[in-house]
Amino acid sequence: MTNSIEEIASADFILAAGTNTFDAHPIIGIKIKKAVANGAILAVADPRLTDSAKLAKYHLQLKSGTDIALFNGLANVIIAEGIYNKEFVEERTEDFEAFKETVAKYTPDYVSKITGVPADTIREVARGYATSKNSSILYTMGITQHTCGTHNVFSTTNLSMLCGHIGKESSGVNPLRGQNNVQGACDMGALPNVFSGYQGVTVEANCEKFAKAWHVDTVPNKPGLTVGEMVEQCGKKIKAMYILGENPVLSDPDANQVMHELKSLDFLVVQDIFLTETAQLADVVLPAGSFAEKDGTFSNTERRVQLVRKAIEPIGNSKPDWEIICLVSTAMGYPMSYASPENIMTEIALLTPAYGGISFARLDVCSLQWPCPTADHKGTRFLHAKTFSRGKGKFNAVEHIPPNEMPDAEYPMVLSTGRRRYHYHTGSMTQRTGALDVFYPTEYLEINCADAEKLGICDGDKVRVTSRRGNVEVAAQISERVTPGLVFTSFQYPAVPINKVTNAARDPISKIPEYKVCAVKVEKVG
């Protein structure tokens, strides 16, 4: 997020795209409701009628996978009507002319044909976004989980720069991150191309710095494989895997193939708190500690680093993950030993400029938002105030690209997947709470009344969802949340492993799979 969560409540215009905020990020949902109560205008771009869409003044119920067209259309109106922030564009950005040229054809009428959103709605939202004092864009996986995910993100940042709605309080581009420490995992360099603090592995000086700090001769300077590429290469280039706290068998697309590929490894070690579907395939399973059993820090979606405090002793013979990693490292001939996670943070701060001023002692008093480069720095509430990380903000002109797999005669419907309020990711935790799983025990497939009628499906009927890759059976729920032609379910129930059906086609830049669109057929079982 370029802004802080609290700043959302003070925005005047909120454009929330592809985010089911009230279910997936309820506390951010509270801030949105607060903004609306204070008079902010809410526009929600989502193919589904989510609870946040119900609250919105404008629900842009676009067809799945047409986000670029929509955002280009908003920019088209703003440029055509001369209501963009000329000063900001002039002083803070580059490549505006190319962008202007690209969006010229995305007139409201043209965009309306692609997206299904009425042209007048596009005009009104464009005017509202451009002319409000503080406009904020929020988005989540509805924007990113497409084969054009990176371009979708470009289209959001283009719009924000066009109107100068970035780099100030309550005004920016705000991806709401889905996992407690997904921000931190990225910050810490659990990515194939960067060390901690996004220091590139291809930069010689960075390699030298880390090699010296870690007392090794060299560190590899060629970017590695992403999760999807690693899984695809199992049994080929990849012979062994060490998987910590991840469950790709349920979370990755085209699950049958994932399972097949993991089985083709020579050696698989999985470290987790439960015997997940992935751990069941492992040669060695290492029992780890949950958040309640260890000290450390998580970094949230607004770059806020907060303490995790140990509340109880390890369960049984399990150990906190950091201790296990140290044991493996030491056994591999590289002694790794830290008295506590606090000492690890000391090393992180030394090597990671954005975390340079962060220490457990400071965090014990209050949380800190990076960049926090020095011990007397108070942290940073919003980014890009005076300049962008790369200097000038670059307009990346992007064109609408249809999803990788479109409905056809055999697979006539679009399946989109996401999350439920009462469950979390692959459900390995929430399905074992004795509360969430009791209240919300089974999964279902949302299907529009018109489609249900055509297919002879009643509410609660068991249906089979089939794609080119596989099928699952699930109970149907006739719902106004989805439009005709669209069905929706979550990936949070082991009994409904919907990723057997989803498409593993990936964005060529970010390598994110296209979970939000694949072609399926739905039929009644029995």
Added chain:
Amino acid sequence: MANVTLTIDGIQITAPKGATVLEAAEQAGIFIPTFCHDPELSKPGACRICVVEVPGAPRLLASCVTEATEGMVVFSASPAVIESRKTNLELLLANHPTDCMTCNKSGDCRLQDYAYFYGVKQDAFEGEKHNYPIEGDNPFIERDMNKCILCGKCIRMCQEVQGNNVIDFAYRGFNAIVTPAIGVPYSDTEVSNCVFCGNCVSACPTGALSEKAMIGKGRRWDIKKVTTTCPYCGVGCQFDLNVKDGKVIGVTSMNGDVNGRALCVKGRFGYGFIHHPDRLTTPLIKKDGKLVEATWDEAISLVAEKLGATKKTYGPDAIGMLSSARVTNEENYLMQKLARAVIGTNNIDHCARL
């Protein structure tokens, strides 16, 4: 900002203009009891337990809604104030169950605390008592409306913080009750609009609203609270893990930097996995296609040996490492250090894309 100076119980206090008498008193460390007041919520000034005496005023004034003014003289514990508060408590207790000995909120109940503080006994008034059924048809929240003192904080929490408007007062006088629309239980979510965030529970000053799973698991004074960060989504709410005898028995609100007291259903009620019997408690090694229990030494040696052999035979890039968006920064840092410094590969990623 302009200030005002007033005197409470003979102590001169300078408070910001616009502050209430209650706020000025709290600033000076003077105790005034409250039921319906909550600094985060609107001020109905309804319960009257916070009354104070201001000479010249025609009656006792509710300090939570009385603005402190220049030169004001206030008595927070005069005989008239004490008598009024005692009567107030006696009236509340006249229609309140007497099961403090088994009430889950005992030790964390304002009614109990104030009754004790002011020496109020149960039997001052006798009259009709409510006999509402206890609502416990959901796994999250137990509602015992017999213990409700109609302070309305749950209503305002739901309206003003959560924004869901699930509950409000219905009926009048003795029959007044806090309820979702047309008297449905919370669990009828289509009608009630309840999302079981439990933020109402965090505001309740008595045993009317309880975290259901905590009932009977530990007395409040035996519970150790450990402030930590929620393990679910990326918002980073903070809360207190409630620990008794080395077990997490519940989650309660504190004042988190991001969330204040607000939590969602997963954060507040989704902790049961910590002690679930499915938790892995020992290393496992696959033998003849079956995972069997092993010691840490065996498991770690085997991992080191296999990863080392893979590296030796096929090179470091034949090893793939998945770190996790679920574990701490420190653990992610070590995982990429293990990949890069020890194994010698950049094949490290996690599920940011999923």
